[in-house]
Amino acid sequence: MIQGQWPTGWGFSGILIVVAGCFLLSRKSFDRKERGLSLRDYAGPGSLWALLTALCSSGYTVADATGMAEMKTVLPGIRGALVYGVLEGIFTLPWMTLPALLLTGRQEAINTEKREWGRALVVGCAIFVTYMMVLLAYSLTDKVAYVAGLRQLSIVLGVIGGMRFLQEPRSTPRIAGALVIVGGLMVLALAP
Numbered sequence: 001m002i003q004g005q006w007p008t009g010w011g012f013s014g015i016l017i018v019v020a021g022c023f024l025l026s027r028k029s030f031d032r033k034e035r036g037l038s039l040r041d042y043a044g045p046g047s048l049w050a051l052l053t054a055l056c057s058s059g060y061t062v063a064d065a066t067g068m069a070e071m072k073t074v075l076p077g078i079r080g081a082l083v084y085g086v087l088e089g090i091f092t093l094p095w096m097t098l099p100a101l102l103l104t105g106r107q108e109a110i111n112t113e114k115r116e117w118g119r120a121l122v123v124g125c126a127i128f129v130t131y132m133m134v135l136l137a138y139s140l141t142d143k144v145a146y147v148a149g150l151r152q153l154s155i156v157l158g159v160i161g162g163m164r165f166l167q168e169p170r171s172t173p174r175i176a177g178a179l180v181i182v183g184g185l186m187v188l189a190l191a192p
Contacts, residue, residue, distance in 0.1 A: 007143075015149050017184030019095035022050075022155065024177030061148045064088075068138035081135035085128065149188045156181050 006109070007015060067088075071080035101109055137147045159178045162168040 006190050009141070011149075011188060014184045014186075014188030014191055018149055018152050018181050019184075019189055021177045021180030021182075021184055022152075024173050025155070025159065026178055027173035028171060029173065035075070057151075058148075061144070061151075064135065064142040065136050065138050065147075068135055072139055078136055085135050086130050089128070138179055150185055152181060153177055153185055156185075 006012075014058055064084075067084055068080065071084050103104065104112070134147065134151060137150075138144065141147065156178045159174060163170050163174070168174075
């Protein structure tokens with residue numbers, strides 16, 4: 001689908017399984033008496049934000065895949081991924097920093113930076129390393145849709161982190177949804 005590439009039947013099945021797992025995550029219970037299945041359950045603000053996030057994710061996935069396809073011809077492998085990632089970081093820094101300064105104010109941003117610089121550095125480095133891994137995956141394969149699907153492992157990690165660190169409920173649908181997503185990712189990873 002991305003750049004005229006279509007997943008195989010197995011790949012498409014894996015993507016659909018991941019999507020089904022995402023829908024399970026929002027359920028509070030499997031008890032139909034307590035809460036029946038209804039499209040209205042998915043029409044709230046949370047679903048709209050999830051849809052907007054999915055659209056944005058699709059946009060930068062296409063941009064990254066296109067950029068890495070071009071980089072392959074000039075600098076293949078890890079060197080191309082590193083150059084692309086660093087350039088992307090340099091060019092996005094101003095338009096990501098400016099809104100933060102405008103929304104929080106310069107002094108508040110400085111105070112936050114002084115208090116949280118260590119955590120910010122660790123998180124920033126972790127984000128950069130994981131982004132480099134994604135770019136490297138794009139440079140090693142032409143199956144962009146599969147890499148995009150595998151990026152959704154972050155949902156499972158978010159569910160685990162939410163339950164572990166934020167004391168979110170350990171509901172059966174949430175755990176089942178995470179397991180279904182992992183199953184879909186395994187199908188994607190094994191798809192021809």
